[in-house]
Amino acid sequence: MAICTGCSLLCEDIEATIKDGNITAVKNLCRKGNGHYQALKTDRTKPMIDGKEVALDAAVSKAVEILKNSKNPLLCGWSNMTMEAQAAGILLARKLGATICDTSPTCQEDLMERIMDGKIPTCTLDDVRNFADTSVFWGSDPSNSHPRHLSRFSYYPRGEKRQKSYEEERICVTVDVRKSATATLCSNYYFRQPPGGDAEFAEAVLAVLDGKIPKVGDKKRMIELGTLLRKTEYGVIFPGPGMLLALQGKMDLFEKLVAKLNEITKFKVLPMPEHCNTRGYYQLMREQTGFINGVSLRGGAPAHGPEQRLAAAAKSCDAVLAVGSDPLAELPLATARALTRANVPLIAIDPHRSLTTDAAKVVIPSAMSGLEAGGTALRMDGVKIAFEPLIKPGKPDLLSDEQILARIMEAI
Amino acid sequence: MVSAMELYMLLPKTNCKKCGLPTCMAFAVGLLGREKKVDECLPLIEEKKYEAKLKKLREVMAPLENASETGLIIHPEKCFGCGNCVVACPVNVAAEPTRCAVGLGPQGEKVILRVEDGVVKCNNLKECRRFGPNKILCNACTATCPSKAIEFV
Secondary structure, eight states: OBOOOSSTTOOOOBEEEEETTEEEEEESOOHHHHHHHHTTSSSBOOOEETTEEOOHHHHHHHHHHHHHHOSSEEEEEOTTSOHHHHHHHHHHHHHHTOEEEEOSOHHHHHHHHHHHTTSSOOOOHHHHHHHOSEEEEESOOHHHHSTTHIIIIISSSOOSSOTTHHHHTOEEEEEESSOOHHHHHTGGGEEEOOTTTHHHHHHHHHHHHTTOOOSSSOHHHHHHHHHHHHHOSEEEEEEOHHHHHHTTTOHHHHHHHHHHHHHHSEEEEOOOOSSTTHHHHHHHHHHHHSSSSOEEOTTSSOEESGGGSHHHHHHHOSEEEEESSOHHHHSOHHHHHHHTOTTSOEEEEOSBOOHHHHHOSEEEOOOOBTTTBOEEEEOTTSOEEEEOOSSOOSSTTOOOHHHHHHHHHHHO | OOOHHHHHHTSOOSOOOTTSSSOHHHHHHHHHTTSSOGGGOHHHHHOGGGHHHHHHHHHHHHHHHTOOTTOEEEOTTTOOOOOHHHHHOHHHHHHOTTTGGGTOOOOSSOOSEEEETTEEEEOOGGGSTTOSTTOOOOOHHHHTOSSOOEEEO
């Protein structure tokens, strides 16, 4: 049984046939995961300095030189790698006195912090499968982002208390701006929102739960939704990026809504980060620095605030190390531009060619975690999953993220 | 997917009975159920005035040729590989109660639907509830597909 690190579900039931170090056939892998497995052979990076191919050692020593000369380096990415590599990264950041950030939207961090602090109740995906009878996909479309979410946990499987599953015992609600693939599966409970209308929707749900008439939306359908939420025995809300972006700075409202729902019945919240080990990164950062993201380790004591957020840190840094993510493709244009300022050298550690590696001064190839490198990762619900490398790396000198970071650390 | 009515509109509509069926509508239903073939409608083949209709009919019927014995058509280009159909299929659940039923991918060979290389594949058609003359019109797999990648004729 192999594991798939294509998204944060970390599916463990993959059957791969390996012949002469190549993966020839895979079973139970979704399309997204299959693309991830296929990527083993396509667009792999080579060690490069200024666009010219060099030996690995030369690329690593150039990276060391840049980081040594930098006064305020920024280490960003971290979400697509093992926890061991992330721990090595935090050690490196301590040594350099660097700012450390991931590339996910800041609003996700806000929700995750509240969940880790215990202000918003959460549960594991296995609890969802065994007990949940109402799944609310709010601003998320798992059919596209986490294809096996519905079939493995949230809607179709039979669980301990949900033997009749989707046919009788489970209901799935979608709140989205468009009729997404997931919304087509639960058309009876699809609530269309105008972009940015999630705060009003949350207020309307609160009003319905209080027995008042909602101000927005189809009143009859909102009351129907209120009745459904009241009747629920064990509900789970899966907030996606759509909802998190619309509720940016208004997370208190969501917390209030969840608290209100929990007065009536059991309701849990399970955020859906996209990358395979975002949750692991937040957890490690919280354990080691006290903050979950956007931390400056300059001068020893961890500092966290608006200046340490990626948008601000990108403008003040004088060297960038991008690892385990593709910041230039994922970040807003202004932040991506700030990262590629003329006098700021960019180092990219990535198994694949990406926008970031194309713009980078130094490129260091790494092994794909989960396929060529083993380790542990946290699933989106915080369950720890350990995995072994599936195949040997194609080239003998291909190092894992952890080994590369350890080498940089050693040289510094 | 085409309907019997759409097929009927492309037939001569003369009820000549040369195909062995009483009406053209019955022939259209036969075409859809893959019990009859386009070539069995003699006027359509022989008479020149139906040439355009025949061409259109063959075009419309082309996707139906790829359907399996149970009438299942898989469009691999649309499939997400999500496995909703694998977990929802009652035959799969009965075959692997400890895996398919709880959302895991199947291991054995008894299942009808399984995801291979990122798209759904169909085996063991004889086990399907839609197989044979005494079929039950089960639609667990098509109703749970988010991208309409599987459909029945």
